[in-house]
Amino acid sequence: MRIGVPKEIKNHEYRVGLTPDSVRELVHRGHEVWVQQNAGAAIGFSDDDYLSCGAMVVDAAAEVFDNAELIVKVKEPQPEEISLISAEHTLFTYLHLAPDPALTQALMATGATGIAYETVTDKAGRLPLLAPMSEIAGRIAVQAGARSLEMEAGGRGVLLAGAPGVPAGEVVIIGAGVVGRNALAIAVGMGAQVTVLDTSMQALRELDQQYGNRIHTRFSTRTVLDECLPKADLVIGAVLIPGAAAPKLVLRTHLESMKRGAVIVDVAIDQGGCVESARPTTHSNPTYVDSGVVHYCVANMPGAVARTATQALNNATLPFVLALAGKGVEQALRDDPYLRMGLNLCQGALTSAEVAASQGVEYVQRETLLGL
Numbered sequence: 001m002r003i004g005v006p007k008e009i010k011n012h013e014y015r016v017g018l019t020p021d022s023v024r025e026l027v028h029r030g031h032e033v034w035v036q037q038n039a040g041a042a043i044g045f046s047d048d049d050y051l052s053c054g055a056m057v058v059d060a061a062a063e064v065f066d067n068a069e070l071i072v073k074v075k076e077p078q079p080e081e082i083s084l085i086s087a088e089h090t091l092f093t094y095l096h097l098a099p100d101p102a103l104t105q106a107l108m109a110t111g112a113t114g115i116a117y118e119t120v121t122d123k124a125g126r127l128p129l130l131a132p133m134s135e136i137a138g139r140i141a142v143q144a145g146a147r148s149l150e151m152e153a154g155g156r157g158v159l160l161a162g163a164p165g166v167p168a169g170e171v172v173i174i175g176a177g178v179v180g181r182n183a184l185a186i187a188v189g190m191g192a193q194v195t196v197l198d199t200s201m202q203a204l205r206e207l208d209q210q211y212g213n214r215i216h217t218r219f220s221t222r223t224v225l226d227e228c229l230p231k232a233d234l235v236i237g238a239v240l241i242p243g244a245a246a247p248k249l250v251l252r253t254h255l256e257s258m259k260r261g262a263v264i265v266d267v268a269i270d271q272g273g274c275v276e277s278a279r280p281t282t283h284s285n286p287t288y289v290d291s292g293v294v295h296y297c298v299a300n301m302p303g304a305v306a307r308t309a310t311q312a313l314n315n316a317t318l319p320f321v322l323a324l325a326g327k328g329v330e331q332a333l334r335d336d337p338y339l340r341m342g343l344n345l346c347q348g349a350l351t352s353a354e355v356a357a358s359q360g361v362e363y364v365q366r367e368t369l370l371g372l
Contacts, residue, residue, distance in 0.1 A: 001325040002032045004068025006061040007039040010075045012283035014306035016040040017072035017093070019314045020049040022321070027054030031325045034058055034067045043307040065089065070324055074313065075300060076103060087111030087348075090329045092321065094118055094133075095344055098245040098358040099272030107345055113329060114345030117317065119243040119352065121341045127242060129320070129342075131178050132312035134267075136302040138182025138238065141265045142171070142190065144296050144304075145234040148263040148287055154294045156261025158233045161191035168193050172228050174220065174249060174274065175238035176203040179267050183236050188214055195228055225249065230257040237266040237274040243344075243354030245272040252276050255291035262293050269297040272358075334370055346370075 003026060005017045016039045018026075023033045033055045037047055047057045058064060065071065065084040073093035077085060085091070087110065095116035097104045107114055117129035127134075142160075149155035149169065162168035171187045173180045176198035187194045188211060197220035198204055204217040218224045229235060229250065235258075239246050246268035255277060266278040273279075277290045280299040287296050302309035320339055323332045333340045344352040349364040356363035366372075 001070055001328070002034065002068045003070045003072060003321070003325060004064040005033065005035045005039055005055075005072055006064045006081070007036040008074055009061075009078050009080070010300060010303075013075055013300050013303045014042040015074040015300075015303055015310045015313065016043070016045060017074055018318075018321070019310060020045055020053045020055075022314050022318050023050055023055045024053040025318065025322065026325060029322065029326060032056065032067075034064050036061055036064050040310070043310060045310075070321075070329065072317070072321055074310075076100075077107065079106075082106050082110065085110040085112050089113070090115065090324070091345075092117070092317070092324065094270075096270045097344055097350075097352065097355045098243060099270075101359045101361075104345075104350065104355065104359065104361075108348050108350060111348045112345065113343070113347075115324075115333075115339070115342040116243070116344045116352075117313075117342065119342050119344065119354070120320065121242075121338045123338070127178075129313075129316050132316050133302045133309060134178035134240075135182045136305060136309050136312065137267050138179040138184075138236075139186050140301050140304060141179070141183045141236045141238070141267050142186040142192075142234075144286070144298075144301070145171075145236065145263050145265045146190065148265070148294050148296050149233060149261075153287065154261065154289055155263055156233065156259060158261075160187065160234065169233040170231050171195070171234045171236065172197065172232040173236045173238055174198075174225075175240065176200065176207060176217075177238060177240055179238035179240070180236070181207070183238060183267075184211075184215065187234075192234075195232075197224060197228065220249075225254065226257070229254050230259070233259065233262055235262070235264045237264065237268050237278075239268050239274040240271065241354070243352055245358040246274040248274060248276045250275040250277075252291070255293050258291075258293050260292040263296060264293055265296045267301065270299045273297065330370065333366075334372060340366055340370070
């Protein structure tokens, strides 16, 4: 199969779809890999690295799309990439379609097949291609939040670890999934006072057993949110409904009750955000202040540590890329029901019930289009 790796063009996005090691595995199996010039240069993967692994390095993204059937990316196609996509392409990348009807319609119009990393599942119902980025995003969330609490960044000047004779900062984490658990580990390690909210008693029990009285766990209700948010120095929104838009849990009315200079990090922003006042930001301009509260809402948080993130992502995605290339896209989707859950677009149709529900539009069952 002919596989293409364009350079990412989203703001401050330095990750790359395939590492040289991944390219070597594909070439060894007889596939052709086309990589855009400098696709991985920013994170230490030179064009020579790709060439030595058997890739063909080309100057422009158009050459990658013209030569490839399977396009392996990291982030959703940007507006200037849409015109390069055709019905002959299969996109394997994070799509995050639920909060973006315009992108959904634009990709449907191309007729391309779209397989979204974030909705591929495993036997346990987990999200193996989202997990590595969620782990990194959860860890970055505390780091970014701590930085945003500093005076220069507009925060209230609180050190999460506290100081002798001075209490540690209060962190509230909404969601005890992969993001929340990783944020919790870093926040506890920094010495913060941490409260975790979730609606899963099993998740809360597991955290209680792991951390004991070093943290507080609360069953998440509107009343509990009303109680916890005014006390927080840092709030981390770590809520996920797979494939769907995130629910708005932190409302604008909550901002009025929060401390001036408190910080919200909305990790769910790539799915629309779980904070009503949240809007996507970039690494070049990551924060803004609304109602006296600092908002950090970068939609590609792992891009800040792009080398680590790329390697972690490739560890998870490479087996699926090998299957798609080795069997062909349609056969791979037919054979693997967990990969099939990632199919969001096919033959000009939307195939994700979650995206359809979020946007109030029709969808076609994946199995129908695949003849299953």
